Amino acid sequence: MQLKVVKFGGSSLSDTEHFMRVASIIKADPTRRYVVASAPGKRTDDDQKVTDMLYTCYNMIKNREDITDYYQKIVERYTGIISGLNLNFDITGELEYIKSAMMARSGRDFAASRGEYLNSLILAKYLGFDFIDAENVIFFKDNGSFDEEKTNEAMKAELKKHKNAVIPGFYGSMPNGTIKTFTRGGSDITGSIVARASNADLYENWTDVSGFLMADPRIVKDPLPISTVTYRELRELSYMGAGVLHEDSIFPVQKEGITINIRNTNHPEDEGTLIVPNMYTDENEHLITGVAGKKGFSVINIEKNRMGGEFGFAARVFKCLDNYAIHTEHLASGIDTMSHIVSTKELNSKMDELVTELHRVTDADNITVDTGLALVAVVGRGMKESKGTAARIFSAISGAGVNVRMIDQGSSELNIVVAIYESDYEKTIQAIYNEFIK
Numbered sequence: 203m204q205l206k207v208v209k210f211g212g213s214s215l216s217d218t219e220h221f222m223r224v225a226s227i228i229k230a231d232p233t234r235r236y237v238v239a240s241a242p243g244k245r246t247d248d249d250q251k252v253t254d255m256l257y258t259c260y261n262m263i264k265n266r267e268d269i270t271d272y273y274q275k276i277v278e279r280y281t282g283i284i285s286g287l288n289l290n291f292d293i294t295g296e297l298e299y300i301k302s303a304m305m306a307r308s309g310r311d312f313a314a315s316r317g318e319y320l321n322s323l324i325l326a327k328y329l330g331f332d333f334i335d336a337e338n339v340i341f342f343k344d345n346g347s348f349d350e351e352k353t354n355e356a357m358k359a360e361l362k363k364h365k366n367a368v369i370p371g372f373y374g375s376m377p378n379g380t381i382k383t384f385t386r387g388g389s390d391i392t393g394s395i396v397a398r399a400s401n402a403d404l405y406e407n408w409t410d411v412s413g414f415l416m417a418d419p420r421i422v423k424d425p426l427p428i429s430t431v432t433y434r435e436l437r438e439l440s441y442m443g444a445g446v447l448h449e450d451s452i453f454p455v456q457k458e459g460i461t462i463n464i465r466n467t468n469h470p471e472d473e474g475t476l477i478v479p480n481m482y483t484d485e486n487e488h489l490i491t492g493v494a495g496k497k498g499f500s501v502i503n504i505e506k507n508r509m510g511g512e513f514g515f516a517a518r519v520f521k522c523l524d525n526y527a528i529h530t531e532h533l534a535s536g537i538d539t540m541s542h543i544v545s546t547k548e549l550n551s552k553m554d555e556l557v558t559e560l561h562r563v564t565d566a567d568n569i570t571v572d573t574g575l576a577l578v579a580v581v582g583r584g585m586k587e588s589k590g591t592a593a594r595i596f597s598a599i600s601g602a603g604v605n606v607r608m609i610d611q612g613s614s615e616l617n618i619v620v621a622i623y624e625s626d627y628e629k630t631i632q633a634i635y636n637e638f639i640k
């Protein structure tokens with residue numbers, strides 16, 4: 203029998219009505235056997251996510267403030283859902299325990315994780331599914347990194363014992379038993395971990411949009427949806443800030459080549475976006491899969507005659523950047539030049555010191571730093587096979603009157619990244635979109 207893992211985000215589980223919607227989606231397909239739940243999200247634009255409220259409680263306790271009234275709002279979120287669903291389920295003991303544990307300084311991650319814990323208890327009860335506490339099946343190492351293999355073994359063994367189960371997203375435990383969370387939005391990772399461990403046929407990630415769009419809708423009006431994207435393409439796009447799915451959630455399913463399907467809880471009839479393994483070969487109707495980008499970059503230009511013939515030159519530059527904890531996001535090099543694109547935020551306070559140090563270790567002829575850049579990535583598996591894509595991209599950009607500061611085409615020919623001035627960012631995205639889509 204087929205098996206699907208389904209993850210519901212906070213907006214899909216924000217109130218009684220959404221719980222009902224979620225239950226009908228799950229019940230409509232008996233292969234939807236394992237469910238990963240987020241904490242209740244916002245019900246309206248000016249509402250608060252329960253996770254944020256729990257962080258606030260933690261901070262209030264740290265500042266020795268009284269949380270009684272504020273915590274009551276969290277209590278009401280959960281008791282409101284339970285009574286709306288007509289569930290015979292008393293959660294007051296759990297809520298009281300959590301409050302006192304928080305006051306006894308059980309930690310920031312413990313506080314934050316209780317949002318998913320409580321929501322999953324309620325959902326399991328409502329669906330009549332078993333509850334598996336993530337703290338017993340998801341593990342971190344002493345250094346705080348995720349322990350993939352230990353988790354996979356434990357999760358696999360536990361899932362075998364349950365035909366249907368709800369697992370809270372976002373957290374696991376440290377070797378000493380304390381709770382640790384992933385970074386924000388981490389329930390997506392939990393879903394992927396469960397999909398890998400159960401060798402699922404599909405990982406459905408239910409949220410409040412019908413998948414990915416080919417461009418940012420704040421820049422391009424009504425961009426087309428992306429129906430299929432490969433893991434690699436998505437890495438390129440999400441790294442550039444395309445949101446929707448936590449960027450680390452690709453890794454667990456990638457191990458088993460499991461497809462992820464982004465679906466919309468409020469429009470279950472929409473097919474959403476399929477995220478498929480890289481071996482996927484399908485004609486891409488539009489040549490490009492998407493265009494995305496980010497502001498906030500700087501370029502460090504290093505010039506030195508005959509640098510290419512000097513042993514260890516690049517190594518010294520990288521070592522120096524490393525010492526200042528600055529990552530090279532992109533690198534372009536010429537015969538006597540080397541340009542490192544870095545995050546302006548990382549660079550800012552260290553700029554003068556870094557340039558002095560770079561001069562010292564390289565004896566360069568000239569080093570300049572240009573700030574206020576944006577990166578735009580044009581991504582598409584279709585670009586590999588077709589000639590003239592780069593020409594179209596650059597004529598579209600120059601047609602918009604934009605000057606390109608740097609170009610980087612990955613050797614996989616999957617993406618072309620250009621650096622431009624921040625003030626040209628929106629224009630550039632729009633021009634590329636128009637060239638390929640309109």
Ligand code: ASP
Nearest residue numbers: 240253372386387388389
């Ligand atoms: N509730 C957590 C957050 O708001 C995790 C998640 O929803 O994935 O970040």
